[in-house]
Amino acid sequence: MTSDPADPSEPTRPEGQALQPRRFMHLRWDLDKTYLRTEFDTVKDLIKTFRQKAEEKIAVAGASALLRALLDPRERSHRRVTFISGSPRQMRKVLTAKLALDGVEPDMFILKPNLENLLRGRFRAIRGQVGYKLKALLLSHMAAEHVDEYLFGDDAEQDAFIYSVYADILAGRVDAVALAAILSTCKVYRGDVDEIMAYHRQLFGSGEVVRRIFIHLERRSPLDRFAAYGARVVAIYNYFQGAAVLFEAGALEPRGLLAVTEAMESEGYTPERLANSLQDLMRRGVLHFGTIERMSRELAAAESTMGRPVPRFVHAFEDAIGSLENLQRPGPRWEAEINYLGIYHEARFRRQQHRFLGIRLLD
Known part of the structure; x- marks a missing residue:
């Protein structure tokens, strides 16, 4: 990993000064437990979630108001929102309808190919998020000269880890050797590794663009769990806190x-x-x-x-x-250099093991 001691948060703006006019903003949102109040810890929860109609789905308090405010029509021409969700592609219609009810129209909506993973016997990929989300983030990156990215996730999965790796690839701090080690440790499938490494070659060092990573504390995880990521990751108990930081x-x-x-x-x-x-x-x-x-x-x-x-x-x-x-x-x-392998190994001891038809799904 290469190291850059510069503070990448708001490097040229004094406190409280607004973004420069026409600066491009790319918002990245997870869906379940970040934007929507979703339960998926049991098979019963999964079935209930899959059967819900759009009007039955409930947004986390303040989430839709914050997103609509960030996508103000007066600013919309240079602001973009991408949803990257672990929900299966079969839920696209109902999820799109729910966002429409909330007055939100994504520029890109990426859902997980879980049926394809199941049919191909890629059981780790059904539950695993590192390969899927990192590839989706890199694929949907806006190669703009002046761009601010704000990422929103939760503590139910590995969003802080994945988002930080993504940010440090763009910033030029996670090189090819370091990334290969991370993907191997996370047991990402070979085909996904090849695609991610190809995106890495194109985007490595393209810019210090990720300003903040917001982690909604859906599970009330201890704050010290995110200390290793440094100031870029901000754990929030509610979206009023996110609004205040923004x-x-x-x-x-x-x-x-x-x-x-x-x-x-x-x-x-x-x-x-x-x-x-x-x-x-x-x-x-x-x-x-x-x-x-x-x-x-x-x-x-x-x-x-x-x-x-x-x-x-x-x-x-x-x-x-x-x-x-x-x-x-x-x-x-x-943090100029984050010990991703150490964070991942420590986190594995805390994560619940999930099985499908007797097969462990966690990568």
Whole structure:
């Protein structure tokens, strides 16, 4: 692996400054447990999920509001969203219908060929995600000169691992030898390895484009599980936290922040609960004190500029600021070199083993 000590987060923008006009943004979303509240831990769960109609599927609180805000029609010409899901291709129609009901139209929607894997006896690939998702990410990468990628996943699978490997391939930190070792350790099938290595030859070192990787803590995994990935990976308990980090980066406009705030309130999140979410980010050094001050000002201005009263949230956020003004902590480091093999071996001891007709499916 090669090493680059530069901080790849927002390398040229001071805190709070918006993205430069016309800078391309590529959003990558996982689906199950990241965008949709999906259960698939048992065969009964899988059958129920497969039989659900579009209107019966439920989005994670704030997810659709955040995505719609990021895909604001005023910005849509230079923003793109790709969904990469482990759901089978046979669910494309119902999943596309659900996204349409939410007002979301993906530019690319990649689903897993599980029936093909089953018929070909590729049982590890049915449950395994590394080969499938890494190949899909590389295939759908936008070779743009100025691009910011924001990736969204969850802690139910290996999203933080896969997304980080992808980011470091583009950044030129995971070379061919290192990638081959990772794919071998993850027991990726030979045909997938060949395709991934071909994409690696084309895209290696193409740019420091992945700004943030958001991991929705669906299973409430311990935060220290993601420490080895550095500051690029941000574990979030809810999408208001994701919105706050994107607001600080200049990727989300105040009107989008307000839309997410209102969506979270409609899902039962009180102002105090959202303020606690901000406190959590500050304690971790992910969000800066000045950002919460600016959020409070922008929300206060919404009453006059957008005609929507939000004083309860403003007061709660101001209380959060007052209690943490002197407790701002240094943020996590941006890791120049990540021990992917070590992370993978450690994670294997924690993952549940899944079987299909008596065959272990985990790669």
